[in-house]
Amino acid sequence: MAMANEDEILEGFLCPICKADLKSASQLTSHFESLHSEEQDVLRSLKDIFGKAKKIILNNDDSDLKETFDRALKFSYQEHRYLDEEQSIGVSRSSTDYLKGVRSARLERYATETNKLLIRLDKLVCNMPSDPNQRKLHEQEVVPWLDGSSVKLCPNCAKTFNLTRRKHHCRLCGSILCHDCSLFLDINVARAIVDPSVPQTSNPPDHETTEKNGLRLCEHCYNLIELRKQVQETRNAKTVLVTAYEQMRSLMDKARPDVAMYEKMCQSLFDGETTYNLTDVNKMRGRIGKLAEGIDLLSKQIIAFPAEPGTRQARLQTAIRQAAAHYIKEDLLSLRKLPTEAQIEEVRRQRYEKAERQIQMERERMERQRDRLEEMAGPSASRVESNQDDDDNPLLEQMNIIREYIKEARKEMKFEEVAILETNLKELKKEYHLQKLSNKS
Ligand SMILES: [Zn+2]
Ligand SMILES: [Zn+2]
Ligand SMILES: [Zn+2]
The missing domain is CATH 4.10.860 (DNA Excision Repair, Uvrb; Chain A)
Known part of the structure; x- marks a missing residue:
């Protein structure tokens, strides 16, 4: 996130009335309040739409969706009349296409806005001073706080600000809100969101995020960040799952030739060959056992992965575990038993005796041949002495x-x-x- 350039993202802070691009939410808010102060109910209905749409993204509530887009449509007609008063009655257009347009533009705007917030979040949590006053300065440097001197009511709950209900600012958009409307994002959670290499810390259940260990956010910013966090968690979970599966496959790939080699070595021992010894074959068996343990562990991790019961993912995880368990049982743990030391001794002795007999026969054959040669050459023939030093x-x-x-x-x-x-x-x-x-x- 730190690498991203804020200038690249131009969308997201367009004024809904005059379409001016205002670069930041606070600029947009002040622009809106100074130039379109008469449009307060438009602002309200806009906020309403945004609030509903957020809920929809989070809950997939279809009935809410319809209501929201009905409103959006109504609002847009108002806006249309406002901008283009000469529109004649009787013009028809497809509501469906229009709704789709509104929807995709809005979703795109969420993505853009979320990215913008994430860049700010990164700047906020990076080098955040622990001293409360320093911290406030740092926060306002990243996101300028809206000047609330003329704001009398909390824009969210419409309650009057007074000595007991003080004005606060959202650290991500700079907007004004009361304490009751504030939500707090744990700073460690924020760190993990902007930097996936930071390990996710799970807080104890009685952990309360306050002003001290959290960032004060408005509901809108909080929900956008929360949504991104959920997307990230799902993605991370998938990555971990895929990695575990790939590791398991690679262990299986290693085990296959080892099993073949083991069988070969084992057979060689049974045949009384001296190519391998019992220690070699035992080592090989140990190595296969280690691979089996690894495959077992990884497949257990895979099945223990949280998945909605009955889904394709859950069935896949179960199938992987079953296949792995079957493979371990049938291929890795059912290895042929090794011959005992005594059995090996016995076959080797037999082979040795057979070889000895062959050598003896060979020797006798050569002696006979030499005698024949001597007879033919006569007694004067001298033997070729080997003076080679061994x-x-x-x-x-x-x-x-x-x-x-x-x-x-x-x-x-x-x-x-x-x-x-x-x-x-x-x-x-x-x-x-x-x-x-x-x-x-
Ligand atoms: Zn405007
Ligand atoms: Zn409030
Ligand atoms: Zn905010």
Whole structure:
């Protein structure tokens, strides 16, 4: 709000009689009182229309609406006669179109006026001095107070001003009113309205907003601000709801590949592979559990959101929660059980024995081959001795590098990477093993 330029908003303070643009409500009021003082009942009926229309916006009361626009129409005919006396009898026009016109122009004027008030509200609550006298000066600097020396009655309740019924000013439009007609807007509430980053403070139920902790407003200004507050609250609530939903979706998106990975890791353990260990798979299970908790929490927040029962919004919230609960139960909490340490031990032993047998067979096959070669070459043939120092074996070095990589990937729970690296390591081991065999021979 602080960024908005007051000059940009030109509408909102047009004199209803001569259409002069007066820039501020106080200027309009003084202009009206000095130039159109004979039109006091027009002013009254205008105020009446405004008051009714506000009520309509707040309550959606249709019967009131009709009455108000009947009046508006009547007033406009009066105005028309006043401005254009030569109008002949018998001219007809569509009341509906006219009403629509009046209505949209009026609603637009409310928006413009509200924006104007919000700019003032921002200036009022920003750097408001705590000292009462300083504060009064600050308030009048933002909104000049109407000179009430000639005002004898409260314009709202028409009661006479005297020693006990003193004149007060609306801090947003500067107009005069009595204390009984004043409404107070809590300053902290005002701060939250002009700056949505300020957290909304909820006051205790016995909290009373007075002149000290609130801004004195006329009913008209108060209702416009209150209406804006309601719009803002609805919008904020929607934003929070959408954010919660998006967070929940993103957790679900994270959970999906994790579940697939978990199944794969689990299967690998059952197959007796050494690619993953039990700790890895448990970590993965823990991570999925955390995601499930998050999804559960967010979906509970979503369903706890205030919504009128029976509305589309309420049904949507219920559906989201149900879908989330179903997803958690069916996909995240029904994960396959892990094999026990003993089961893993057993399959691994079997695999190891099978591998050992294969290696033994390989060794025997190579020995037979070597014997055949020796027979063919004769006894003079010397063996090719491996004088390679094993520590310098590039294969060992590579294997160590890969082991380091695996450690890193495990720590970061990048199990796809672990799997690839483990395969590489296995291949290197095999190659190294074959090299040793051929060197021995
Ligand atoms: Zn005028
Ligand atoms: Zn009053
Ligand atoms: Zn006011």
